[in-house]
Amino acid sequence: MLSFIKQASNDAATQQVVLEGRDVRVRLSRAARQALAQRATPLVAEMELYFSCLIRLRVLFHETPGAREVTPVSDKLSICFRPVAGRRCDLHSVEGEQPLDDFPIVRRSPFVPHWLNLDYRKGAWVGEFGYQDAA
Numbered sequence: 003m004l005s006f007i008k009q010a011s012n013d014a015a016t017q018q019v020v021l022e023g024r025d026v027r028v029r030l031s032r033a034a035r036q037a038l039a040q041r042a043t044p045l046v047a048e049m050e051l052y053f054s055c056l057i058r059l060r061v062l063f064h065e066t067p068g069a070r071e072v073t074p075v076s077d078k079l080s081i082c083f084r085p086v087a088g089r090r091c092d093l094h095s096v097e098g099e100q101p102l103d104d105f106p107i108v109r110r111s112p113f114v115p116h117w118l119n120l121d122y123r124k125g126a127w128v129g130e131f132g133y134q135d136a137a
Contacts, residue, residue: 013031013032014029014030014031014032014119015029015030015032015035016028016029016030017075017076019073019074019075019081020073021073021081021082021083021114022073022083022110022111022114023111023114024111024114024115024116025116026081026114026115026116026117026118027116027117027118028075028079028081028117028118028120029117029118029119029120030079030120030121031119031120031121031122033121033122033123034120034121034122034127036122037122037127038076038078038079039078041078043065043066044074044076044077044078044079044080045063045064045065045078045079045080045127046063046064046065046066046067046070046072046080046081046082047061047062047063047079047080047081047082047118047120047127047129048061048062048063048064048070048081048082048083048084049061049081049082049083049084049115049118049129049131050062050084050085050086051083051084051085051086051113051115052085052086052087052088052102053085053086053087053088054087054088055088059115059130059131059132061118061120061127061128061129061130061131063127063129067080067082070082070084079120081118083110083113083114083115084104085104085107085110085113086102086104087102087104088102089102115131115132115133116132116133116134117131117132117133118130118131119131
């Protein structure tokens, strides 16, 4: 069973975890909690912060942690943060797959997001993350 605190306003549940020295609020919709409960293995939600000629925030979902260092949120969900940089500025390939390199941030904690929202819609995981209290 997930150990999330129920929020009465929108049927979402939140939990706070420490990721790389920063408190991160993880919010799961009811559909996300139900989908996680059906899983045999933990889902990994990767918060990718992309630097190039623009900044992009996106959440990627993985079936296994691979080489990523992950922080468990529950027995069914782990999260991680990955700052990356594009090898070149190409606005046409921003949404597609392009060669990325890990962005070498020495002090990462100021860049770690404050919140992560996850949902499960039409058979697919969706997520968003951000900073401050915009969740």
